Amino acid sequence: MDKNDKLAVSYRRRQTLITVLPFLALAGLFGALCAIVTAKGYRLDMYLKIVFNEGVVLAIVATGAVFIYTLGSFDISLGASTLFSATLGVLTYNATESLPLMLLVIFAVAVGCSLFSSVLASVFHIPVFVTTVAMMSVLSAVAAQLITTYGGALGGISIPSEVVKPLDKPLFKIIVLVVFSALCIFVFNYTKIGRRQKFLGGNPVCAQLTGISLNKYAIIAFVMAGLGVGIGAFLTLVYTPSVTTTTAGSIGMNIIVAIVFGGMPISGGARSRIYAALVGGFSYILLNNILMLLVDSNAGYGISQIISAVFFLVVVFVTGINYRTQILPR
Amino acid sequence: MAKPILEMKGMCKRFGSTVALDKVDLTVYPGEIRGLIGENGSGKSTISSIAAGMQKADSGEMVFKGQRWNPASMVEALEQGFGMIVQEQGTVPGISIAENIFLGGISQFAHGPFIDRKKLMAAARQVLDRVGMDSVDPALPMGLLDMQDRKLVEIAKVIARAPDIFVVDETTTALSQIGREKIYELMREQKAADKSVLFISHDLDELLATCDTLTVLRDGKLGRSFTKDEFDPDLIRTSMIGRELQGDYYRSDTQATCRKEIALRAEHLTAGQAVQDVSLAVHKGEIVGVGGLSQCGMHDLGKILFGAIKPDAGSVTTGSGAAITSEAVAMKQGIGYVAKDRDVESLCLSASIQDNIAVAGMERYAVHDFLILGGRERKYVDQQIGELSIKCAGRDQQVSQLSGGNKQKVVFDKWIGRGSDVLILDCPTRGVDIGVKQAMYQLMVRLKGEGKSIVMISEEMPELIGMCDRLVVMKDGRVTKEFTRGPEMTDTEIIKYMI
């Protein structure tokens, strides 16, 4: 083997390492959580269920959002649209007592909000994230208005818990997660859509000159994200059958964290990975829980958030180093 | 002999799996214009960028003006008298031209917390005049300038600091003849002031005309150095590629040939001021050249033919009569487009070779024109990589890691692989070394033979003359003359219609 071959092999090894790193991190965090929970004498089965419940909505919404992030854009309104579609879903159920209709409304609203953002952006030729910032304000304001109007004395609106309670089982959620992830993986990795979206994210000018229409693929991306939001909104209701003005409030930001933890650059492009959201979402939730278990809550509020923020910066830095050393000046 | 101004010894540098420099020594003396030549990836840009503080060497020693030299950044190097005009874009689009020129040194115009804009603009004015941009307002935002003017501002930025040595890295490829003359003049001024220049270029003719000495680099290693009296183009070429060029460089035939059928037709195209009433017909098996000064409108014409710019008037149709209204339609009709600005318009640098080649050819390997299967995709890409012998670590390698010539091969593969019948090539050999250039020319001849049509837009007259069946010359957006391949298609004749 000559020197160049050796270098090529080491290059490949490093590429492989970069690919498996997020999985290693997930496995490591999972192991750490199990070790800590067991060592503390807590119930591991319950903890795993909790972590799964906390992570599943984030993972699903973020997986849908990968399509948008791949384009090098981002949607800050996803948390607000989750809230908005859940709100309209609850109001629909309370008006009709029909679960299928509620589901239909949730998905229609989620996809509709998403589409509206992207179409608005393409009509007015403004960056999509700008419209999503506006959408975030509008959707949360309207949702808050509806919740306070209809929730009145209760401060929130809800459907009777028995309606969706039977679905609040890990198996159901795992099935939903697997089916949606499989759909996203298929679209992203095995169709022209995903390839073209990655290319658009990497270099929109070049993509345009390769016959790829930004508007068309942005719309597809937003529809996929909308589906994720719809499922997320439904699973939120399955977990807690009520909606308050703060429901899903942290999802928008957590998506960014999840995607970064999953090893995908926020700038999207060629290194976008559909599993990033899944792996990163659960890694983030695991990390949070580990920190909460380790850091005495009486030590002061926000300590664990600060640590996870530092962790976030470290991940960005490490992935950044890797990216920088890969670039040859010419 | 005078003491050297710059001495580099045993310089080594690696990028991932690529060895860019392997123990290279280089010495430059005051009053010397030193040329550096080599194929893409030979290490000439790497060594000069290390000296200019743009990046660090893995090992090696440098001495500049008698002192150990290890600049932390380009700004620091420039402050110490080592300037570099970079190959890729080095200007900031959001701020004014004047601010770009004095970037990093703006404090010299400061009065307390405020900047004396008048003084800044006056100083910028002076420098702009020196690089021949006398009609440009230094207060304009940088983003308004085109590629050539941006390059000139970059030159101004370096000249403004009166450096002891400056590096001109492939700068001339972005410039028109007038711009090139200006830069040659600046180099001569530098020499006259007993200062030095490191001149990197692919254009052997301009190196021979300008340089005092010429050093060849090959595969990251130091090759032979030539003094002015030893200059011999053939010897230098052989030294560059390590072998003699096999076969013809340009086309060997001297007659225009093509088939009868028309492949692409443009009628009365007008787009703003750039293109005015241009009509053009390209036949199957024909190479049609479009030449002129950089601003003549030929680059816009290329984009219009590909549907990327919508003309105000006129139409582009295929031989079968289908109208080209967008890039997607053009591709559907078998048209491919290689853009001038390769890194921005033709490639996704952060993506792999595979992604770049595969993205345009999905119709060739997608099942039911929708489903992408890894095996089929990889086979398609490998075939294309083999077709043009791209030098790479594998199809997964990031395109940004490739040399200019290999990048261009990826672009060609992208379009040829999908079986384009008409190729619009805008400056297809820009920043590409001789070896790859020859391969490109041979490929064009082969494609012509297969009945494909080529529109070759170029600022290099020799290749237009060497390759085209017909040459359309443009000036100020209009076609001023059409030549047919033959003895009368000479540069002196052509230039008359360009200027």
Add this chain to the structure above:
Amino acid sequence: MKKSLSKLFALVLAVAMVASLGAMAYADDTVKIGVLVSDVSGEEALGFRAYYEDYIAANYDVTFTYTDQLEDAAAEKSAIEKFAAQGYDAILSLSSSDRVTQIETAIENELYYAVVSGMLEDEQFEQFKTSEYFVGQIGPSMDTEYEAGVAMGEYYAGQGVKNVAIYGAFIPNPMHVYRAAGLLAGLGCTYGGAAEKDAIVGQIFGDQGVDPSKIEGDIQVVAYLQGFGDTTFDELNGAISQGPDAFLSVGMATTFFADALNGAQIPYGDIDSFTSGNAANMSDGTLTYIAGKYSSSVGPIFAATLDAVNGNPIRDAEGNAISISQSYLVATDSETFDTIFNGDKGDSPIFSKDVLDAVIGEGIAYDDLVALVESN
């Protein structure tokens, strides 16, 4: 990079091991109570926390673990599940995104549950009152909230004010709606022609706020504002410029506006809590009326929860969970304020160990607890 990552994991694991050793030191018979909180920084919330953690935990064999700030219903539910996984005995809730889900989750996980601040809606209480794990609630009922509003209105009417500005806080938060309705009634005003509690409350819910044009009475409401946002201070300045005789708030004004109102020399009243900030507002500023909770007012619900955990549940005559209305204490001068405030400090809270011990243990009657709550 691989090295650094494995180092990181090693670090995480090492920290985990050390932490778990510490955790093992816990004795098993200590009663472990998880506290759900949505407000982690308010003076009132901090007062409750100090009372539980510093006083109660020192006097009883019990530990309190506070959650981080709970943003939504899902966070509340998962916090309860985590307490269950960690073997906690009871949940005290100061968070109210979704009470129903909280109680359901606590019951499912066999954790005793009590509402510490606010009261459930009647139908919600009905739903859970028979569950053995639902301890119940002690706090101001909606009627109490209404009465607190009435009392403040009557006080200022008695002072002879002619025009007032009103801050509706976070209407349609029910607590604030009831207080606002009471305030209007106390001032002797009608709202949309109505003078009865239910009618006024209904209209305010419907309007999602108080519409000054619907208020009629001898005392004029010259300005009304609610919520808190970018324009709130502009609205406040607008209200101040009307020169009201008093600024009457149904909550939070001492937190948001104390400085502005003190500065403008406008007398103001609020339904808030007995805190050091309010002591200063009353002695040095223009705060002239405060109705509020005090830190140890959360003592009786703790006692009831401890009883339940220890197998001595206090239930009403029908065997249902407790529901006791706790009224506010009122101060209109510094002296009274200080008496209440200083009487409820550090080592000598109003609900001290001596007082609470009367309702902790076997065979405590429901009426004993009611008497205890109403006595203070």
